[in-house]
Ligand SMILES: Cc1ncc(C[n+]2csc(CCOP(=O)(O)OP(=O)(O)O)c2C)c(N)n1
């Protein structure tokens with residue numbers, strides 16, 4: 001085991017896959033000379049050269065679409081869209097040209113590509129650089145959505161995504177690049193669609209992903225000090241979703257708090273609430289509660305950003321509500 | 327091929343010249359302060375500073391009238407000042423304070439004095455090129471003689487929105503002047519590594535409009551070039567693409583080590599400093615004395631000190647309860663979702 005930064009784990013995953021498979025290459029804005037806006041591709045240019053680590057123009061639609069085309073024609077691109085917010089520009093290419101491709105052509109094509117991007121709030125950089133747009137992509141059959149919270153998961157999942165034959169949206173979090181965690185020195189991968197139970201407990205199930213998963217764990221620790229035994233699930237993948245893991249936990253605890261950094265309205269976690277209703281309604285002892293961002297654009301001002309995005313305190317308060325202890 | 331505009335060299339009335347100089351000095355003072363506050367982590371968020379490019383915004387704005395409109399970019403502080411922006415309200419915005427131009431909701435990347443005909447800065451590179459184009463369409467339809475100045479960078483000209491918009495404006499002969507601030511880089515990527523043309527203005531030929539290149543370090547050259555394009559636009563003769571050759575002194579962000587460019591290149595451009603050039607011209611042509619020139623600088627410095635005090639010490643943060651203000655016009659967030667206001 002070594003202790004690595006999240007950003008190093010990403011870089012290592014790409015480098016290992018590039019060494020293993022000559023079809024893997026990287027393209028995106030400022031990924032080569034600069035090493036990525038958040039330094040997640042630093043050093044790759046030096047090892048692999050310009051042919052395989054490509055700086056592009058500021059052309060999000062072309063980056064995503066060229067990844068689709070290159071994938072269809074035999075390469076395995078790992079393309080980067082600098083901010084999740086700019087996926088709006090890449091949307092048509094990724095979703096219409098990429099995600100629907102295989103189905104439209106009767107299963108005769110494959111689009112083995114990864115679109116890496118980075119989302120979330122926390123840097124006071126306002127409404128167009130802080131978004132969490134994952135729900136949009138979960139609504140697009142044909143693409144996977146992966147959102148790791150730890151260096152271990154980031155590396156293991158990214159390697160799996162690069163080897164997978166489907167278009168994957170791999171969403172990192174801007175506030176996690178500087179987080180450290182243990183990563184095995186030997187080769188490993190993590191299967192898609194497996195949630196991680198971060199902490200077992202019997203009183204309440206708290207579910208999160210990406211940065212919120214860390215806040216869920218923090219909340220659980222504080223709840224433990226108050227005698228509340230929370231189970232924490234880090235989804236890791238939203239599509240495919242580990243519904244079984246969620247249901248097993250709900251059947252045990254009977255109480256659920258869902259968290260997300262995206263706005264509440266039509267949030268992806270509403271889908272989880274629905275699956276719980278469909279498959280474990282009889283086990284529920286209280287209505288499912290969600291802790292999401294406010295239904296506003298993300299404000300720049302620090303006081304408003306803190307108010308907008310779920311905090312550990314809000315998760316704790318929600319857990320007490322479902323436990324009837326508020 | 328786009329043509330390079332000849333240098334002007336001729337100065338105008340003293341008050342006008344003093345105002346141009348003051349605006350350029352104000353931008354520089356503001357950007358130096360912003361960089362310092364970012365480095366000291368007093369300022370949060372990201373700021374893209376305009377130092378080195380002052381003559382472009384100031385020269386261009388001097389070519390339009392009060393009723394005209396502009397669209398800005400992620401590097402928008404300079405446009406805001408040149409359109410009459412007040413330093414203290416700008417710095418308050420960057421600090422996320424309630425007293426800022428956008429009540430602290432937007433910060434650096436969305437800075438704008440909307441009442442001064444600035445349709446806004448944007449965090450999306452090339453995001454305002456279609457918006458400026460649409461504003462020009464409105465100007466044409468309203469027939470009040472307004473024009474639009476639409477600013478963007480060299481990097482933005484590689485985005486689809488640039489090409490779609492210029493085509494639309496070319497077809498409809500819209501009253502707009504596209505102003506490309508070519509500072510040689512989009513973040514770390516040099517124009518020569520990501521563009522099929524060296525001169526962005528050459529792209530105009532694809533859209534049935536004139537492409538003009540101007541030295542972006544000479545404020546009067548920029549003013550004259552844009553004025554000509556504005557006159558054409560007002561006369562219903564359609565859009566122009568003006569490319570101003572310029573340079574950003576600082577890194578793209580405060581953490582940028584600038585490995586993609588050389589110290590020699592930086593030095594070359596710093597010797598062509600737009601403020602230094604204009605000061606020298608005004609002194610040479612005896613428009614202003616050295617003492618008068620120094621007085622302008624002193625005035626700017628004093629305003630900057632007051633602005634810092636206002637933004638940091640005298641301005642409150644927005645109240646958390648105000649989070650839901652202004653998401654919609656005429657509707658507000660209620661217990662069960664949106665409610666229409668009476
Ligand atoms: C659509 C989009 N892509 C990428 C970025 C990240 N980004 C911010 S500024 C910038 C460079 C822009 O270059 P240019 O248009 O030349 O303007 P400059 O910064 O040089 O003034 C990039 C890539 C962004 N904000 N928006």
Ligand SMILES: [Mg+2]
Nearest residue numbers: 479480511512
């Ligand atoms: Mg540029």
